[in-house]
Amino acid sequence: MGQxxxxxxxxxxxxxxxxISRVASQLLAPSATTVAKRSPYECGIVPGRETLxxxxxxxxxxxxxxxVFDIEIIFLYPWAVIYRNLGAGGLFEVLVFTLSVxxxxxxxxxxGALDWGPAKQSRVxxxxxxxxxxxxxxxxxxxxxxxxxxxxxxxxxAA
Amino acid sequence: xxALDPLFxxxxxxxxxxxxxxxxxxxxxxxxxxxxxxxxxxxxxxADMSNRLxxxxxxxxxxxxxLADGIKFFFKEDLLPDRADKRIFILAPFLSLVPAxxxxxxxxxxxxxxxxKQGIVTVFGRETYVQLADPPIGVLLILACSSIxxxxxxxxxxxxxxxxxxxxxxxxxxxxxxxxxALGLSVIAVVMLAGSLSTHDMVMVQAGEGFGxxxxxxxxxxxxxxxxxxxxxxxxxxxxxxxxxxxxxxxxLVGGFHTEYSSIRFALxxxxxxxxxxxxxxxxxxxxLGGPAGPTFFGPALMWGPIWFASKLFLFLxxxxxxxxxxxxFRYDQLMDLGWKVLIPISLGWMLLLASLNVAGDAGWNTFVxxxxxxxxxxxxxxxxxxxxxxxxxxxxxxxxxxSIR
Numbered sequence: 001m002g003q004x005x006x007x008x009x010x011x012x013x014x015x016x017x018x019x020i021s022r023v024a025s026q027l028l029a030p031s032a033t034t035v036a037k038r039s040p041y042e043c044g045i046v047p048g049r050e051t052l053x054x055x056x057x058x059x060x061x062x063x064x065x066x067x068v069f070d071i072e073i074i075f076l077y078p079w080a081v082i083y084r085n086l087g088a089g090g091l092f093e094v095l096v097f098t099l100s101v102x103x104x105x106x107x108x109x110x111x112g113a114l115d116w117g118p119a120k121q122s123r124v125x126x127x128x129x130x131x132x133x134x135x136x137x138x139x140x141x142x143x144x145x146x147x148x149x150x151x152x153x154x155x156x157x158a159a
Numbered sequence: 160x161x162a163l164d165p166l167f168x169x170x171x172x173x174x175x176x177x178x179x180x181x182x183x184x185x186x187x188x189x190x191x192x193x194x195x196x197x198x199x200x201x202x203x204x205x206a207d208m209s210n211r212l213x214x215x216x217x218x219x220x221x222x223x224x225x226l227a228d229g230i231k232f233f234f235k236e237d238l239l240p241d242r243a244d245k246r247i248f249i250l251a252p253f254l255s256l257v258p259a260x261x262x263x264x265x266x267x268x269x270x271x272x273x274x275x276k277q278g279i280v281t282v283f284g285r286e287t288y289v290q291l292a293d294p295p296i297g298v299l300l301i302l303a304c305s306s307i308x309x310x311x312x313x314x315x316x317x318x319x320x321x322x323x324x325x326x327x328x329x330x331x332x333x334x335x336x337x338x339x340x341a342l343g344l345s346v347i348a349v350v351m352l353a354g355s356l357s358t359h360d361m362v363m364v365q366a367g368e369g370f371g372x373x374x375x376x377x378x379x380x381x382x383x384x385x386x387x388x389x390x391x392x393x394x395x396x397x398x399x400x401x402x403x404x405x406x407x408x409x410x411x412l413v414g415g416f417h418t419e420y421s422s423i424r425f426a427l428x429x430x431x432x433x434x435x436x437x438x439x440x441x442x443x444x445x446x447x448l449g450g451p452a453g454p455t456f457f458g459p460a461l462m463w464g465p466i467w468f469a470s471k472l473f474l475f476l477x478x479x480x481x482x483x484x485x486x487x488x489f490r491y492d493q494l495m496d497l498g499w500k501v502l503i504p505i506s507l508g509w510m511l512l513l514a515s516l517n518v519a520g521d522a523g524w525n526t527f528v529x530x531x532x533x534x535x536x537x538x539x540x541x542x543x544x545x546x547x548x549x550x551x552x553x554x555x556x557x558x559x560x561x562x563s564i565r
Contacts, residue, residue, distance in 0.1 A: 002167035006292040007264045009183045014260035025423035028233045038241045040321035062333045073343040080350040091518045109547035116492035
């Protein structure tokens, strides 16, 4: 376990560093707290609603799917260290293992477990939304009636 | 093959303890100084890239700006929000900072990596490596610490009792967890080449003459570039740096998970964030660019290890700032799609391809047959995944047309 001694000592030093800066801050920092300062940050307005206690279930799904992959990865590491000694047999077993993970991954994907945001726009848009409708075609020019030519750009071109 | 730090192979006495203590203090100081430099460097370079001056008051070229900011944080009022879960709120910055320190302990910083020297240096009559620790699980320690760092972010947002931090931390957790899978899979290719999890062995494998006598024997080339690219992308996402900084998307989430933090607590988060940037660059250098291994020219050979390491490290620090100055932020669904539907399948497939080719080479099978079979299997896997994505899209469109909520 001697190999871990420096890691452990660095951890102790890091904790000490954090603790000392915490204590120093407590000694040096002013304390003039008010209710407004201690309330949740809402860009300056008084918080109107309680904080959310629930969030979309997809985040939980991600966490669970991650476990599937994390376990696969952690099984692959020991094999990767000695895969040359294991040869074709080891490779075959890993391929079978990967296949089983792949099948579950394909199942998850096809069920939309990893889909975010809205699906592709499938509604037919109304004719009011179209590339042909621009400000030139929809805004009526006012004050040009009766002129020899109603071209707006005419004056600019002449100048 | 499992090379361990020779410092601990002999008897354990006071001299060994003192050497360890000195190494710990030096590594600690080095990390802090490099973080101070990195924060200044990022602000200065980003300012240059957006045609501003950047910090220019404290010290020459504003290089002491970070130190001034750090001191200022001590004198700022430390607020504890009313709705916060107090204990966890106080604990979270420490959970973020301590793992950030620990990752650095397995990074090789120097040494001469020739067949005779094996990266060993002699200090006070004792043989040791120029790296803090070389446990046999090196790479796993890195992955473990980056997993623990997720807790700091998650608990910080969750315990703040405020909307924006909660949203930011939930996003951060899902993002970091997703990209950790891709990160872990791309490292496997490197582990296969080294035949060991120790970071020292990985540098050792990459030292010396490589391909054609011109190219270095880096894993970057030996693993075929793909794992490197995936590791850099996944590493950037793991750091929550732009373009993957949805965690603290200012326009939507104010400051993300640390919105409610002030004073030194915020400083610790900030420190951890930049420390992770430096160590992630160091990890990339160690795994794919040969770490401190490189040719030596004049002067003592020992001098060149840190020089090579620092110049390679600098390249990636520059890259991270450059990315931030250049790329716009991802949309959340794009981010998740990139992680799960692109990076994970590609890194898994590439790793299996490398393994098959190497095993085939050892067993003396026909390389072309194996490569053909691999391409065929890859094509089938691709068609399966593409089919699954198409099925899911079709189902969702159907559900949307029917007006049901999914």
